[in-house]
Amino acid sequence: xxxSLIVQxxxxxxRGFGVTILCWxxxxxxxxxLGFALMLLRQLPIRPLQALIRAYIExxxxxxxxxxxxxxxxxxxxIGLRLEATxxxxxxxxxxxxxxxxxxFRAGYQSVPKGQVxxxxxxxxxxxxxLRRVIVPGMLVSTLPAIVNMMAILTKETVVLSIITVPELxxxxxxxxxxxxxxxxxxLGMALFYWLLVEVVSRLGRRLEARVTRFLSHSSxxxx
Amino acid sequence: xxxxxxAAAPPAAAGDAVPMVSIRGVGKSFGTNEVLRxxxxxxxxxxxxxxxxxxxxxxxxxxRCVNFLEVYDRGDIRIEGKLVGYTEGTPRxxxxxxxxxxxxxxxxxxxxxxxxxxxxxxxxxxxxxLVQVRGMxxxxxxxxxxxxxxxxxxxxxxxxxxxxxxxxxxxRVAIARVIAMEPHLMLFDEPTSALDPELVGxxxxxxxxxxxxxxxxxxxxxxxxxxxxxxxxxxxxxHGRIAAFGTPREVFHESAEPRVRQxxxxxxxxxxx
Numbered sequence: 001x002x003x004s005l006i007v008q009x010x011x012x013x014x015r016g017f018g019v020t021i022l023c024w025x026x027x028x029x030x031x032x033x034l035g036f037a038l039m040l041l042r043q044l045p046i047r048p049l050q051a052l053i054r055a056y057i058e059x060x061x062x063x064x065x066x067x068x069x070x071x072x073x074x075x076x077x078x079i080g081l082r083l084e085a086t087x088x089x090x091x092x093x094x095x096x097x098x099x100x101x102x103x104x105f106r107a108g109y110q111s112v113p114k115g116q117v118x119x120x121x122x123x124x125x126x127x128x129x130x131l132r133r134v135i136v137p138g139m140l141v142s143t144l145p146a147i148v149n150m151m152a153i154l155t156k157e158t159v160v161l162s163i164i165t166v167p168e169l170x171x172x173x174x175x176x177x178x179x180x181x182x183x184x185x186x187x188l189g190m191a192l193f194y195w196l197l198v199e200v201v202s203r204l205g206r207r208l209e210a211r212v213t214r215f216l217s218h219s220s221x222x223x224x
Numbered sequence: 225x226x227x228x229x230x231a232a233a234p235p236a237a238a239g240d241a242v243p244m245v246s247i248r249g250v251g252k253s254f255g256t257n258e259v260l261r262x263x264x265x266x267x268x269x270x271x272x273x274x275x276x277x278x279x280x281x282x283x284x285x286x287x288r289c290v291n292f293l294e295v296y297d298r299g300d301i302r303i304e305g306k307l308v309g310y311t312e313g314t315p316r317x318x319x320x321x322x323x324x325x326x327x328x329x330x331x332x333x334x335x336x337x338x339x340x341x342x343x344x345x346x347x348x349x350x351x352x353x354l355v356q357v358r359g360m361x362x363x364x365x366x367x368x369x370x371x372x373x374x375x376x377x378x379x380x381x382x383x384x385x386x387x388x389x390x391x392x393x394x395x396r397v398a399i400a401r402v403i404a405m406e407p408h409l410m411l412f413d414e415p416t417s418a419l420d421p422e423l424v425g426x427x428x429x430x431x432x433x434x435x436x437x438x439x440x441x442x443x444x445x446x447x448x449x450x451x452x453x454x455x456x457x458x459x460x461x462x463h464g465r466i467a468a469f470g471t472p473r474e475v476f477h478e479s480a481e482p483r484v485r486q487x488x489x490x491x492x493x494x495x496x497x
Contacts, residue, residue, distance in 0.1 A: 090433055115339035119398075123353040123405060124329035127321065133352060137343045215343050215385040 009176045016172030017193060019086070020158050023168055024197075026090045027158070028151050038079035038098060039105035053102070060099035067161050068092055073164040089168075097154055104146045108139035118171030140212050155197045167214025169193055228276045242338045244269050244440045245290060249299035252285060259285050260296065261464045270438040274451035277461035278487060283444045286461070287411050290442065291331045292324060303331060303409060313317030329357060332402030336414040338394040340386040346373060347382040348405050352460050358405070372400040376430050399430055410434065412443040448491055452476055460484050
């Protein structure tokens with residue numbers, strides 16, 4: 001392994017790593033917000049809207065992310081949507097994630113016992129208050145592992161963004177490999193970076209889980 | 225103690241003629257299955273009315289219609305003269321959510337499964353609606369919640385999450401959550417059915433205290449002892465109809481209605497050993 005490579009390409013790789021994290025974080029944020037909104041809209045008793053959202057979710061989940069990204073970036077201009085590579089990458093990642101997050105949230109919404117909502121209704125609480133104070137906290141408990149899992153998956157999906165020339169880690173690594181033929185170092189370095197990122201995400205996730213489920217711990221053997 | 229008495233005290237002047245709950249000709253169907261048929265029932269202020277009957281007789285459904293958690297199809301339900309769930313006049317329309325909320329503020333409900341919010345402490349459960357519905361500030365709501373927990377004998381458990389409480393304690397917290405809102409009327413949907421036998425007594429005691437303080441209560445129950453000793457009126461439901469109605473004495477001892485006799489006999493057999 002040639003250490004001069006690190007000096008030469010280090011800054012570019014670090015920049016790439018930064019771009020990867022930026023795309024991932026922004027993509028997750030868009031995915032989570034949009035996914036939650038889709039889940040809520042789907043609760044409305046409007047059949048065409050429900051069908052539309054279901055179709056969106058099925059299409060996103062049924063096609064490769066790579067193709068979605070191509071469509072958005074290369075096909076976008078033909079309908080007047082001209083996006084810069086990084087913007088397209090972030091948006092694509094967000095749209096991709098939103099379909100999965102919407103499904104996770106839907107399962108979470110349904111997992112909140114109906115009785116807890118009825119108790120809130122019977123006390124005269126508004127739907128907004130019930131959503132904020134009863135449903136979302138309940139959902140968080142049941143869905144957090146799945147949310148963290150999806151976020152970890154999305155860290156790895158960011159490599160696809162290199163295809164549309166987003167200067168993220170994969171892109172910088174490929175540049176380095178092409179210029180130096182140091183293929184082994186490149187692949188090893190990449191694996192290390194992504195593993196590090198996934199590890200950090202899942203650790204944070206575990207911490208968060210412990211936090212939101214603390215009221216369930218020490219449930220003792222109190223019986224009904 | 226004081227808050228409950230205040231809530232339960234009927235207004236000094238006027239209004240005494242208007243019943244707390246008036247149910248007239250109420251019917252409901254799930255598809256072709258008629259679960260409630262032509263129900264008439266009046267509950268006056270400070271009365272305790274128990275709904276008894278075999279499972280599937282419609283008593284829980286009727287109770288849930290009173291605060292419109294369940295939609296009834298025919299007839300009228302009025303609370304303090306105000307129509308529940310529908311606008312006055314014909315053709316009638318469903319009330320807006322806002323109107324329903326206003327109505328529900330005065331009607332507390334206690335559920336078989338307690339339905340506490342597991343992510344909030346006992347105190348948090350009781351304080352929540354005070355903040356969200358009554359608009360109290362957090363400190364005042366917490367202080368009031370503490371009083372209410374004290375009222376049901378659980379001041380020491382204020383900071384415990386529901387998962388750490390026994391079923392009887394959870395149900396008492398659920399009752400505290402309701403009485404904190406100073407309801408004019410309380411609905412109980414089999415409040416002791418999910419409890420181990422040794423925990424039933426503590427919940428019934430709290431309910432007895434409420435009744436003694438003059439709270440108007442409609443109670444769906446299988447506790448015949450409670451119905452016999454605490455209720456002013458007992459309604460026996462069977463196949464969606466009120467098959468017998470009267471004082472506990474009239475229903476339990478003097479009713480000639482064969483279905484009532486059979487139900488009570490089954491009950492006695494099950495509870496003797």
